[in-house]
Amino acid sequence: MFAFTIVLFIYGITHGKYAYRIIKHTLYFDDLPEAFDGFTLTQISDVHAGSFTNPKAVQKGIDLINEQKSDLFVFTGDLVNNAASEIVPYIGHFSQIKAPFGQFSVLGNHDYGDYVKWPTEADKIKNLQQLKAHHADLGFKLLLDEHVELHKNEQKIILAGVENWGIGFGERGDLQKAMQNTSTSDFKILLSHDPTHWDAQVKQFPSKIQLTLAGHTHGMQFGIEAFGIKWSPVKYRYKHWAGLKSENGRYLNINRGFGFIGFSGRIGIWPEISVIELKRKVN
Template sequence: MKRKLNLLPFIIVAIIFFALNAYVLSGLGTINQSTWLSPIFWVFIVGLTFALLYAIQQMRIQGMNRFFQIISHAFLIIFAAELVFAFFLLLGDIYRLLLGLSTNFQPEGFHILGRSNYWVDFAFVMFCLTIALFAYGITQGKYAYRVIKHTLYFDDLPASFDGFTLTQISDVHAGSFTNSKAVQKGIDMINAQKSDLFVFTGDLVNNASSEIAPYIGHFSQIKAPFGQFSVLGNHDYGDYIKWPTEADKIQNLNQLKAYHKELGFKLLLDEHVELHKNGEKIILAGIENWGIGFGERGDLNKALQNTNVDDFKILLSHDPSHWDAQVKNYPSKIQLSLAGHTHGMQFGIEAFGIKWSPVKYRYKHWAGIKTENGRYLNVNRGFGFLGFSGRIGIWPEITVIELKKK
């Protein structure tokens, strides 16, 4: 029996979408009262909406394509700008209503032409700035690499490793890249740090191993005296596309593992290595992806097998939810964990003492350093991008961490 489609959610979304656009049009009508404004506005909005629906249908058949990216990004930009415009327009309307009521203004006299042109003009300026901001994020922001440095202090760091540095990147998502010269700029910035150790914390590709092939020559340039190490992320397993057979999916993962080796990365799959210096050592462990809602594959016990409780340990684990679930209270102390996964949602504010992104409502800690129970976690904001082909406020990150002994 065919399941009956529930149209109510679609009807509710359509009504809200129509109401938003009608409200935006009322504000634009305050600025420009041309009779042509309304039909042009609705033709554009309806046309863009149907183009998006068609693009989604084609994507389901053909997979991700350029047409879908262009239409979806155009829709996202316009929709975000409309929300900003409507927000400031609403503030002005509420102020006028309250002002009218406080001066015995009759509600039936409240009409659109009573709006302050200055306030509507301000809302329109914010509308235009939103479009400009998204345009920058798409054309420039996604490759605007930032080097973020942290110095962390430990009581139990072996003395020989005092001043030891590591560079971390995460979430390359090579299938999203369109500018090899910009990617090379990021590689040059990584090598310029001259760190002792390089680590990559997962999501080399979006779906298929072939996505990294054009960039092997770029990422294989990364070198560090103590080596280059990596782990897998949730996207690396090929779980988000349909494969002809299970054997094809397995072959894709095996090929991706081979590409890690070709890049010069030692892939840690629930295992660890010892890094030695002047007769002392630290443990570098890496696990397969373990993330709440994204596959709990990794085995921390296996990764730390044959290590000692008092060993200084660094763990590579793609998803920061693993740190909260297992790592921060693990019986054998893991002094430093390195993760990625969140991308900071590629959108947010980190300025003037403000640190906010919508991803905070999904992850307790989504970027930067966190300390708890005498242990550190660093969440890298990601080197690449996925879904939204851009970054706004949350820029691609190269993390450099220096270990210091207290």
């Protein structure tokens, strides 16, 4: 048993952290505009570029993303571990991601530089400004407590994004502001890095938000999802820590993360590329 454990850890450190998995979901909605029936989106989260050491392996993940040929691409936060400069060697990789309806992103808790000591507060602010600029370099439209309209055949859906809002990780995001000038009848997708935001605010928000996309947990990069078992130590911090959750016709998808941090590996909880198809429910 000890030898098996050692083999698992070696695999997790050498290969598991780049063993990208495509996880697909098809979601049905009564109120999805007819023009968006069959609309697809690809989501990744938690790149943590400062942890990467194998550009060729990362490129395989980028190729998998583009192979999905989704209508929309979204990134749900934590582009870096601490410093904006960490993404620079990988701008050429992630800028390859293209989708017909665009590429959109939000910030995660690590993106604000809160976990390292900066020479001055001005340096910390400059780092965040540089990181925001790098989102543009990647071809990502960074949504900062705001929304855009996606149009198809004279119909629309709302795509909104908030700054990081997470219990214990900074409650910066302003959901009310992000939803300004939207209607209760609009179909809405929200990008919000930390899944605790969904339980605390989103699922009870007066104007229905049909789908929320989050990340943050990484599934702790360790656990088991096989043989009908879904377990990770992260369950003791987050009741729902990966995959789909639904309540009152509202969905939350928690992506297991594209990258890694802390433990330089993954065992049992593999890096994820989520592909979601939206379908109009036929009554």
